[in-house]
Amino acid sequence: QKEVEQNSGPLSVPEGAIASLNCTYSDRGSQSFFWYRQYSGKSPELIMFIYSNGDKEDGRFTAQLNKASQYVSLLIRDSQPSDSATYLCAVPLSGGGADGLTFGKGTHLIIQP
Amino acid sequence: DVKVTQSSRYLVKRTGEKVFLECVQDMDHENMFWYRQDPGLGLRLIYFSYDVKMKEKGDIPEGYSVSREKKERFSLILESASTNQTSMYLCASSPQTGGRFGANVLTFGAGSRLTVL
Numbered sequence: 001q002k003e004v005e006q007n008s009g010p011l012s013v014p015e016g017a018i019a020s021l022n023c024t025y026s027d028r029g030s031q032s033f034f035w036y037r038q039y040s041g042k043s044p045e046l047i048m049f050i051y052s053n054g055d056k057e058d059g060r061f062t063a064q065l066n067k068a069s070q071y072v073s074l075l076i077r078d079s080q081p082s083d084s085a086t087y088l089c090a091v092p093l094s095g096g097g098a099d100g101l102t103f104g105k106g107t108h109l110i111i112q113p
Numbered sequence: 114d115v116k117v118t119q120s121s122r123y124l125v126k127r128t129g130e131k132v133f134l135e136c137v138q139d140m141d142h143e144n145m146f147w148y149r150q151d152p153g154l155g156l157r158l159i160y161f162s163y164d165v166k167m168k169e170k171g172d173i174p175e176g177y178s179v180s181r182e183k184k185e186r187f188s189l190i191l192e193s194a195s196t197n198q199t200s201m202y203l204c205a206s207s208p209q210t211g212g213r214f215g216a217n218v219l220t221f222g223a224g225s226r227l228t229v230l
Contacts, residue, residue, distance in 0.1 A: 001172070032214050043203055043221035044156070049214055088156070092217050099169060100146045100205075101217060105155035 002027045004089050004104035012110045019076040021107050023089030026070075033072040034101060035063060036088040044088055044103075047074070079111045116140050117222035119204050125228045132191040134225050136204030143209035144216055145187035147171075147179065149200040150224075156203070162187055163209070194229045201226050 003026040013019040025033070032051040036044040050056045050063040050072065062075040076083055086108050090101040120135035138145065147159040148171075158171030160179040168179050176198060180188045187206075191198055205219040 032217065034217060036219075043224050044219075045221070046218055049217070051214065090217075093158070099163070100144075100148075100158050100161050100171065101219065102158070102172075103156040105153070 002030065002091055002093060002102045004091055004102055006087075006089055006104035006107045008105055009108040010110050011107055012112055013079050014112050015079060015081060017079055019079045019083065019109055019111070021074040021076075021087050021089075021109065022071060023073070023104055024071045025089075025091050027091070028067075028070060030091045032092060033063070033065060034090040035061075035074045036090060036103070038086045038088060038106065040085070047087075076109075081111045081113050084109060084111045117204055117206055117220050119202075119222040119225045121225050122223065123226050123228075125230065126194050127230050128193075128195060130191075130194050130229075132194050132227065132229075134189040134191075134202055134204075134227070136187045136189070136222055137185050138187075138204075138206040138220070138222075139185065140206060140208070140220065141184070142206035142220075143184070144207045145181065146205045146207075146219065147177075147187065147189045148203045148205065149173070150203055151200050159189065191227075194227075196229050199227060199229045 034049040035047045038044040056063045060077045064073040086106040088106045089104040093099045117138045146161045148156045162181045178190045202225045204222040
């Protein structure tokens with residue numbers, strides 16, 4: 001069974017700083033990795049995904065993947081109070097994707113004004 | 114602009130009752146999923162379906178069943194509700210196509226919070 005591990009936090013970061021969220025995964029064969037954001041009382045929404053080693057940037061967000069070490073990170077630059085949420089890391093249950101994602105338990109991020 | 118609709122936002126049921134949770138998506142997605150989310154346990158997959166009348170067990174199917182008679186509708190059924198099924202239930206859908214990773218781009222509904230007394 002695929003497992004995804006995240007530090008539950010809370011992770012407290014001052015406004016304007018870089019927030020760094022980490023995730024490790026158990027299945028060395030995993031090919032793609034997804035970051036979802038969940039605001040309190042809301043449902044998860046996709047932020048971005050990555051499948052190649054290295055960095056992928058999308059606005060203030062950067063996903064980093066290191067397959068040799070089996071970890072994936074999400075960096076949030078110029079953190080804003082509106083970034084306060086729980087961030088979920090996920091991997092597909094299979095390569096085809098039709099059978100869903102396995103999610104980590106999430107990291108609770110707090111951006112302090 | 115609502116794309117995945119869950120029929121009930123809050124439900125309170127008694128132990129032993131049969132419970133139906135309904136989910137409808139308007140994006141013509143082939144894949145549909147039911148997760149439950151609990152504090153400290155995260156999101157766990159109950160059942161999923163990749164086509165009409167098709168269903169597959171997820172990680173925690175015990176005590177649940179599902180029905181998919183139409184492409185847009187995926188129902189979760191608790192045959193005899195128990196207190197340990199008190200949880201937030203999230204429905205999601207994704208396309209079969211949409212590129213190499215499209216099937217993993219899940220759109221979630223707002224959730225149904227079920228309390229079993």
